Amino acid sequence: MERIYKPGFEYCKAGIFLSDITFDNAKQQSFFLKVDEKKQTGLMQAVDKINGRFGRHTIRPLAMGFEHKWKMKQEKLSSRYTTRLNEIPNVRA
Numbered sequence: 757m758e759r760i761y762k763p764g765f766e767y768c769k770a771g772i773f774l775s776d777i778t779f780d781n782a783k784q785q786s787f788f789l790k791v792d793e794k795k796q797t798g799l800m801q802a803v804d805k806i807n808g809r810f811g812r813h814t815i816r817p818l819a820m821g822f823e824h825k826w827k828m829k830q831e832k833l834s835s836r837y838t839t840r841l842n843e844i845p846n847v848r849a
Contacts, residue, residue, distance in 0.1 A: 783796070
């Protein structure tokens with residue numbers, strides 16, 4: 757730290773997160789299907805081009821899951837008397 761310290765500058769701790777680091781020739785293997793290497797390579801190149809042009813994960817395997825950009829409206833839910841004790845109606849006589 758003493759070698760890189762310069763008076764007048766504020767320093768803080770920082771980190772770097774690296775992901776998706778793989779070899780160019782790394783391939784997901786399948787136990788059950790016979791894969792045509794040429795077709796697989798062509799498909800991956802096409803997917804990489806589309807993702808490069810339109811943004812990361814534009815096209816991705818279903819195994820990665822997906823995000824719902826919408827949320828269900830819940831302001832008019834029916835009461836759940838049988839599963840939520842706090843929703844049981846109070847009766848006073």
